[in-house]
Amino acid sequence: MTNPTPSALEPKGSPAQAAAGASPASLPGAAPGATAPPGEDVDPSTLLDEPLQRAWYRRPVVWSGALLLVLAAGGIWYWQAKKAANAAPSYSTQTVARGNLTLTVTANGTIQPTRTISIGSELSGTVLKVNVDVNDSIKKGQVLVVLDTSKLKDQILRSKATLSAASSKVEQTQATVSEAAASLARFEEVAQLSGGKVPSKAELDTARATLKRARADASSAQAGVRDAQAALSTDQTNLSKASISAPADDVVLTRTVDPGNAVAASLQAVTLFTVAEDLAKLRLWVYVDEADVGSVKVAQNATFTVSAYPTRNFPARITRVGFGSTITDNVVTYLTYLDVANTDLSLRPGMTATASIIASQRTDVLLVPNTALRFTPTESAADVVAKGGVMSSLTPRMPRTNTRKSAASEASTAGAKQVWVLPEGDQAEPKAVAVTPGISDGHMTEITGGDLVVGMRVITDQKIAAAK
Template structure:
C-alpha cells in the first residue's frame, strides 16, 4: 500500500472517459454521498430548518400564547354569561288569607244612665260584678220626689172636690129649668117669660161645662201624680238585663244632672261568654271576604294561642282613616273560658279561599323578565365567535302577549340548553308568596326562573 503525505497537494488527474478509465485494484473509490462537504470546503455543516430548536421553541411559544388567549376568552365568556335562579314547578295546596286588625267587643253593650236629676244616695254594684235583670244599681235622693207626690195628691183631691161642686151646680140648674118649663106648660106659655126660660137653659149648659172642666182637672191631677210616682220609681235605677259591669262612673254623693242626653252611670256587657271581634278589612281584600268564612286571631295576652272565629257580617259602609278605605267586619267568638276580655287588640287571619293539589309557582317568577345579557350559545362559541360579527338576535315572543284574556301572563323557564324560554300561563289566587296556575303550557317539573345574576369577571 502506498503512503501519502496528508500535507502534500493531490495532483489533478486528467479526465478520462468512463469507458476507458481504469483504476488500480488497490485504490479506494469514494462516492459523492461519502464525501464530507466540510472536508471539501473546509466549512461547518448547515442544519435543515426542521432540525433547528429555535424554530420549534418559537412555535411552542405561539401555541401556548394562543391557548392562553383561548382559555382567557372562554373564561371571560363563562363569567359574563347570566346565572339564573330557578325553582321547580310543583303541585300543592294553597290558602288565600286576609289579615285585618281590630278589637274585641261584647255582643251587646248596655249604657245605663239616669233620666232624673238629683243626688246619688247609694251605689249597690261595682266593676266586674254580675248583675241580674231588675236589680237595683243606684238609688237617688227621693226627698224632693216625695214632696212632689204629696203636692200632686193634693191637686187631685182639689180637682175631685171641684167635680162634686160642678155636679151639684148642674143638678140645681137642671131642677130650675124643669120648674120653669112646667109653669110655662100650665100657664099656656104666659109665664115665665121667654127670657127667663132662655136664662135657665144657659145656666144649665154652663154648669155642665164646668162639670166637664172639673173632670178634666181630675184627669190632669191624676196624670201629674202618676208622673211623680214614676219618677220616684226611676230614682231607683235597675238593671235592664243580666250582665257584667264593665265600667262605673258614679259614687255616693255625686250630683246627676239629666239633660237632653242621659248621663251614663254604668256600662254593662250582656254576656261575656260570647264576644264579637270588630276588624277593618282593606278595600283591596274586601271582595274575598264573605259571611260564614272561618278565621283565627291572636291577642297580645296569648301570642302562642290561636282563637277561632267566624264572620257574621261584612259592612257595606266604608270607614276612611288617613285616606285608607276599610270596611267594618264582625266575627263571632266563643269565650266560654273567659280568657278574652272586651277591648283587647286582635290580629285576625281570615281563610278566604282554599285550593288543593294545584299547580304552584313563586310570585317572583311572574315578575321576572330576562335582561339583555350574552346568551349561553354565544358564550360557547369561543374566541372565533367573539371575534366574528354576528347578526342581531331575535327576541322570542311569548304566546301570552297574544292572549285574549286580561289575566294571561307569562313565566320564563330554563331549557335543557340553559336558554330562558317564555311560557304562557293564567294565574289564579295568590297568598303573597305562591300563585296558583289555572291555565297555560306550564307543567309540573319545569324550572321557572325567579332571578338573574351576572358572575363577576375573574
C-alpha cells in the same frame, strides 16, 4: 525576470478573473452587504470558504417563535376556560308539585260586644247609693243606682193634695148642677100649670142658662181631677226612676258614678254605666280595603290574632259586609262584621285584632313559588366565552341581543306569563315555559294553564360566581 501574476496567467474571461473582478456581495455565500475596501484585493478562496445562507423556514429562531406563540395561545385558552368555569352561573330551583292553596284577605279592627247599652238617668238629683261595679254581672230588673227621693216624695204629696182638691170641686159642681136642674124643673112645671103666664120667659131662660153653666163647671172639675191624677202618676213614675235598674242580663263595662255625685239631666240623659250583653259572644269590626272587598263574602270563615295572645288563632265568621265606605287618609275601606265565640272569656272588648279572611281555597292544584314567576335569567361570562372563543374574547365585537330574552318572548302568550325551568343534566340551559297563573297567597301561585307539569324544576334565583 519577472514571474507572471496569476491573473496574467488566467485567460481572459476565466472564472478566476470573473471572481477577481466581482464584488464580494455578488459572490455566492458572501454576506449580504459585504464589500471590499476600496483599493484592496479580495482573496477569492476566502470568499469561497464562507458558508452559504439557510432558507428562512429552516432557521431555528423561526421555529422557536412559533413554539412560543402556540404556548401563549394554549395558556390564554386555559385561562379563559378556567375563567368561564369559575363564572358559570348556578341556579336555585324548586320542583313543581301539586298542593292546596288558600287565598286570604288581611284586615285590622277591634273587638266589640254584640250589643252595648248606656244606662243613664232621666232625673236630676243626688246619687244616694251605687250597688254594682265594673265587671259585675247583672240581672234584668236589678237595682243599680238609687237617687235621693226626698224631693220626689214631697212632690207626690203635693200631687195627691191637688187631686183631692180637684175631686172636691167635682162634688161641688155636681151639687150645683143638681140645684140648677131642680130650679129649672119647678119653673117649667109652674109655666105648664099657669098656661105659660108665669114664670116669665126671661126667668125660664135664666134657669136654663144656670143649669148649663153648672154642668160646664162640673166637666171642668172632672178635667181637673184627671189632670191631678196624671201629675200624681208622673211623680210616682219619677220616684220609680230614682231607682235605676238593669234592662237585661249584662256585664258592667264602665261606671262613671259614685255616691254623692250630683246628676243633672235637664238637657239629656246622663250615662252612668255602660253594660254589654253576654261577653261569651263578641263581634270583630274590621275595615277591608277596597281592593279586597270584592273577595269578601258573608259566611266566609276567618282567623284573627290579638296582641295579648300572639301565638293563638281565634276562629270567626263573617256576618255582614258594609256597603257604606269609610275614607281615612284617602284610603277607602268597608266595615265588615265577624262573629266571635268567647266561651273562655279570654277576649275583651276594645282589643285590636288582625284578621285573615279565607277568601278562596284550592285543593290539589299545580303550584309554583312567586319568585319563579318573577325570575328572568341573565347572560353569564361562561356564555360569552363559549360563544366567542379565545380570539373573540380578545377582539371587540358588536353588541348582541339577549337570546334568552327572545326565548321568553316566544314562550309567552297573550294573557300568560312564563317561568324558567332547568332540564336535567350538568350542562343544561334554562328553558322558558309558558304558564297561566291563578290566585296567589303571596308565596305560592296556582297555575291554571300552560306547558308546566309536575316534576319540572323551576328556577327561583341565579348566582354567578366571581371570575378568578
